[in-house]
Amino acid sequence: MTLISGASHGIAFSSLGLDPILLKIGPFSLRWYSLAYLAGILCGWLYLTYLTRDPDAPLKQGDADELVAWATLGVIVGGRLAYVLFYDPAPYLADPISIFALWHGGMSFHGGAFGVGLAIFLYCRSRKLNWLRVLDYVAMCAPFGLMLGRIANFINGELWGRLTSLPWGIIFPDGGPLPRHPSQLYEALLEGPVLFLILWVVYRYTSARSRPGVLTGTFALGYGIMRFLVEFVREPDQQLIGFAAASGLHMGQWLCIPMILGGVALIVSGMNRKHPKSVLKASMNSEVID
Secondary structure: OOOOOOHHHOEEHHHHOOOOEEEEEOOEEEEHHHHHHHHHHHHHHHHHHHHOOOOOOOOOHHHHHHHHHHHHHHHHHHHHHHHHHHOOHHHHHHOHHHHHOHHHOOOOHHHHHHHHHHHHHHHHHHHOOOHHHHHHHHHOOHHHHHHHHHHHHHHHOOOOEOEOOOOOOEEOOOOOOOOEOOHHHHHHHHHHHHHHHHHHHHHHHOOHHHOOOHHHHHHHHHHHHHHHHHHHHEOOOHHHHHHHHHHOOOHHHHHHHHHHHHHHHHHHHHHOOOOHHHHHHHHHHHHHHO
16 A cells, blocks of 8 residues: 555555664664654753853753753653553563563653653752753753654554544554554654744743743643643553543543643743842842942
8 A cells, every 4th residue: 555545544554664673683672762762862962052052051061961861860760650650550560570671662751751850859959050940941852852752652653543534544553454643743743843942932032041930831831731632632541541431531631730730830930930140130239229
């Protein structure tokens, strides 16, 4: 089936020529999923390094280099543990060693976000840096990893969407004979370029960079809304179909609700919060006037 002739009946995933394994040499294999994490971290590090050129940045380039290692550990540990706890605990309780088999996939973004936040908090505390301002800058780098991760999900043929009659529906190998929404690509577009552009505009054209928490809140609110909406055309995880039917929402949507509320709270509080240097400068000017 060619892409054009099969479009009206869905596009066969097999016709795309995609393989989850990029390279295999003997027992060693390099998977797109692993490469997506590495590329996302690299892109995030490069962009964070670029942002440190801002004379008012809360950290220096050397801090950014160290911070990436902390954030990487946070996203892996947090993302994996949250997936095990909230999405699929049974197999890992039966075989705890498999928790460490990261190459098989199974990561939760919400857990990864919490893990990154905690890692950055601990790092900033040890270096006496402003945690919320540093988190603002890191949040601006997250769309790179999100986009690449969703593309890797698509290449893996996993986390597909609900059935669709749209011409770009994909017939996934494990999704049955009917075309489904390529929801991974919807999320890649929204959580990647769209969210990146929103954050860049807020950073570039508003006072957000001088109001700690606003950029982090914008990221949390934007991601939460986008993920919540895409979940309506995404098939729930096999082990959570019953949960989704009983609760009316997917697990991902329930986890997005506190993220959305937290994002709003950060934006509102951030708009009433001044940059520490601005407060110090105002205090010094007041002393001079007195």
